[in-house]
Amino acid sequence: MTAHGANPFTPGFGLTPMILAGRAVAIDDFTAALAGNVPEARAILISGARGSGKTVLLTEFTELAMEAGWTDLRVHTSSSSLVDELRSMAIARLRELDPDAETSRLTSARVSGVGASRDVLDRYEGEGETITTVLDRLAELTDQDGGGLLITLDELQSVDRDQLHALTQHVQDLIGSGHAVAFIAAGVRPGVDALLDHERTTFLRRAHRIEVGSVDVGTAAEAIRMTIADTSKTIAPEAAVLAGEISKGYPYLIQLIGSKAWQNSGDADTIELEDVRGGSSGVIAAMIKNVHGPSLRGLSSRKREYLHAMLQDEGPSNVGDIAERMGIDPRNQSTYRERLIDDELIRPAGRGLVEFALPYLGDALRHEKEEGAATEPGSGLTRSHRSRRDPRPR
Known part of the structure; x- marks a missing residue:
């Protein structure tokens, strides 16, 4: 048996894979923006469905910027105040970068002696420096x-x-002052679209929009092959x-099926067809639990009925057939159709489809229809870790 090291696939949300599929153009464009060739592309809005690779691309952009000597300030939506968090992070970086962050003041000295007493003063301690001053100084130093x-x-x-308006206002002020500044935000598309309808999000509406989604299955297969090619294993072409x-070219599933196949191959040197085939049910189960479960949770009964009406079709569904199955006027089905498109659960597939x-x-x-919830299917019995650790006499 040969030791092949750790599984190279990263099916967790937000984890950066070894090979990024279908993102070359976006990465090249951002690299050019960092270099100053297209500075207007430094404001970027990434959107897409859960598991489509939004956070992965944001992380890749961040790493590219840091390699180019940029300073990263990562703000969190869970913060009680985006502006306060931004100020705190900027101050933390200034304490590292600003040669004038600390000054000393002579407080006492002996006339005939050599001793002296000094206080060290932290320029950024307390509330003395406004966020505008702090950001401007940090941007000046990074420039x-x-x-x-x-x-x-x-x-x-x-x-x-x-809070978003206040944050982006500071970003615009920095850009207006001539500093090299980039702003990248990422989120699920329906929520982002709703946010952009707000009158105070003009800055984001002007941002360069990147929609991330699935790639073709050929690109997906090549991404899986290239990931394995960087290890001591190989994968059979078929x-x-x-x-x-x-x-299906879905970024989360690319990593997931690759991970399952790697795991199924054990210590073998080559991942075979049966290793991949054996991971299929686990991939579907994880997709149901981690992606579809959150998407379907809280869905209205009528929207759910619309989706279930589509199950009778092997391929795309005719909207007239859906209306008939739901027992509603064909003209009324368009309301649920549009809402489900906005929810990114369905999409147009041709005229009337x-x-x-x-x-x-x-x-x-x-599965939801059979089990009552979009939870991960499970089967089989196994002895718990506790029972293996503390066996009892039978």
């Missing part, structure tokens, strides 16, 4: 170092609109093709 200031915000759909097909927008959503709905 001098040949880099810039990057401000990032994930889970944008959860942010308070007024196994890589099947893995790409199972993933719709289809599920996410892989395996039909499986999730069938």
